[in-house]
Amino acid sequence: MSGHREFLGISAPRWALLAALLLAVGALSLVVRDRLALEWSVASLRALVSRAGLWGPVVYVALLAFRFAVLVPSSILLTAAGLCFGAGPGMLYATLGLTLSGLLKFAVASIAGRDFLLRQLPGAWRSALEVGDQRSTVGGLALVCAYPFGPKHVFQIAAILSGMSLWKYAVAVASGAKFRAGAFAFLGEAVATGQGLLVVSILLLSVGAIPLLIPSWRAWLFSARGAVA
Numbered sequence: 001m002s003g004h005r006e007f008l009g010i011s012a013p014r015w016a017l018l019a020a021l022l023l024a025v026g027a028l029s030l031v032v033r034d035r036l037a038l039e040w041s042v043a044s045l046r047a048l049v050s051r052a053g054l055w056g057p058v059v060y061v062a063l064l065a066f067r068f069a070v071l072v073p074s075s076i077l078l079t080a081a082g083l084c085f086g087a088g089p090g091m092l093y094a095t096l097g098l099t100l101s102g103l104l105k106f107a108v109a110s111i112a113g114r115d116f117l118l119r120q121l122p123g124a125w126r127s128a129l130e131v132g133d134q135r136s137t138v139g140g141l142a143l144v145c146a147y148p149f150g151p152k153h154v155f156q157i158a159a160i161l162s163g164m165s166l167w168k169y170a171v172a173v174a175s176g177a178k179f180r181a182g183a184f185a186f187l188g189e190a191v192a193t194g195q196g197l198l199v200v201s202i203l204l205l206s207v208g209a210i211p212l213l214i215p216s217w218r219a220w221l222f223s224a225r226g227a228v229a
Contacts, residue, residue: 042076042079042188042191045063045072045080045084061093064094065101066104067097078180078184079187080188081093087185090181090188099173102156106160139172141164141169142175142176145180146180147180147207183204
């Protein structure tokens, strides 16, 4: 029997860790939004990375990893990777940022605990997670993370709550993130150079349309979208 007191099923040390993590994220959000004047635009991100100089890649990876705190959509950040660094390096940095973001979710979920998180979720979320839980294999999660559009966090949380080990989760997220990051990095480079933009855009939209042709995936995407709206 543990000597630690519990509140809502979480021990005091876990609450302390969770609070410290959330406070750190909140502090980062305030610094970035207020002092760096970050906006919802690729141009703003490009200017920020340029001002950072040699620290540009580090700033970019941190922004992508903590994008939920700075309130910048992933599509803007991922496209900015190709504009700021080129397709190859941009894909590398974006992959790292997406992977770190996924690992942050794993850390928060592990600290809070499965039972506590499930109790806090509304019914619509639980329904979406049940479908995600049924597909929480390494290959399935990698495919979801590789898909350029749609809700990734629902499947990632489902994989975590299903008991997927850290290394399997990390491999799946990193493998899928590489393809998603590469698609947007090439788009960003095409925008910067003005070459191949039409081809890259058509390929990206074509890949995005693939799940809509599969009835089961189409049904889940619409249900998940409604659950998190």
